[in-house]
Amino acid sequence: MNKVYGSAAEALDGLLFDGMTIAAGGFGLCGIPELLLQAIKEAGTQNLTFASNNAGVDDFGIGILLQTKQVKKMMSSYVGENAEFMRQYLSEELELEFNPQGTLAERMRAGGAGIPGFYTKTGVGTQIAEGKEHKDFDGETYILERGIFANLSIVKAWKADTTGNCIFRKTARNFNPPAAMCGKTCIMEVEEIVEPGALDPDNIHLPGIYVHRLVQGEHETRIAHRTVTEA
Numbered sequence: 001m002n003k004v005y006g007s008a009a010e011a012l013d014g015l016l017f018d019g020m021t022i023a024a025g026g027f028g029l030c031g032i033p034e035l036l037l038q039a040i041k042e043a044g045t046q047n048l049t050f051a052s053n054n055a056g057v058d059d060f061g062i063g064i065l066l067q068t069k070q071v072k073k074m075m076s077s078y079v080g081e082n083a084e085f086m087r088q089y090l091s092e093e094l095e096l097e098f099n100p101q102g103t104l105a106e107r108m109r110a111g112g113a114g115i116p117g118f119y120t121k122t123g124v125g126t127q128i129a130e131g132k133e134h135k136d137f138d139g140e141t142y143i144l145e146r147g148i149f150a151n152l153s154i155v156k157a158w159k160a161d162t163t164g165n166c167i168f169r170k171t172a173r174n175f176n177p178p179a180a181m182c183g184k185t186c187i188m189e190v191e192e193i194v195e196p197g198a199l200d201p202d203n204i205h206l207p208g209i210y211v212h213r214l215v216q217g218e219h220e221t222r223i224a225h226r227t228v229t230e231a
Helices: 008-012 034-043 063-067 083-090 101-112 176-181
Strands: 021-024 048-051 071-076 095-098 117-120 134-137 140-146 150-161 183-194 213-216
Touching: 008 034, 008 183, 008 213, 021 176, 034 063, 034 150, 034 183, 048 101, 063 083, 101 117, 101 140, 101 176, 150 176, 176 183
Parallel strands: 021 048, 021 150, 048 071, 071 095, 150 183, 183 213
Antiparallel strands: 117 140, 134 140
8 A cells, every 4th residue: 555645735635625623743833744734725625623732823834724714723732922823813713622731632642542532630620621521530520521533634754664654853743643643544744754664663653554644745944033943
């Protein structure tokens, strides 16, 4: 089975539809699948829900889809440094499901493991807990959080072989693995694609069983005054 596609647009072919949910990797500005996001922008897909640690900035990451108003809802843990995000949220043009960072990561991981929900103490007694089921275990109160099951995962890796076994670099490893796991289909943008056997099996961060399509990406770049470290 050939998983390697010639471009981001080819890798996304047949997978995009209005109203879909997309899990996107990246931590801060590191490890963002920028070519795939650009291809989604060019495809013009509308009313998207994104599960992602953050929404990038105004001119990078998911921020480019906010500019074109293709995003209906964000499921995020950090929403700073994006003026357009703030404007759309305050004007009620954009829905926000705010998550503690660890909760968001576990919701993605749970979805990838087929777990529909789990209980956590994080958020008890705060706005995060409003409207959620509460349950006591051993005298402590927990809230129920639902696993995230996305229609599509888009992630970025440092190296991968042609079967999808991959290695992430530094902080890019934080959210890319759980984001990759929770999508019905996962597309991975990779800086370097190698042949099977070229990567040490003990160093694999995510096995290729989770990855359905691969596309050759680019090395991390430097954007204006913001530094994007190699990830």
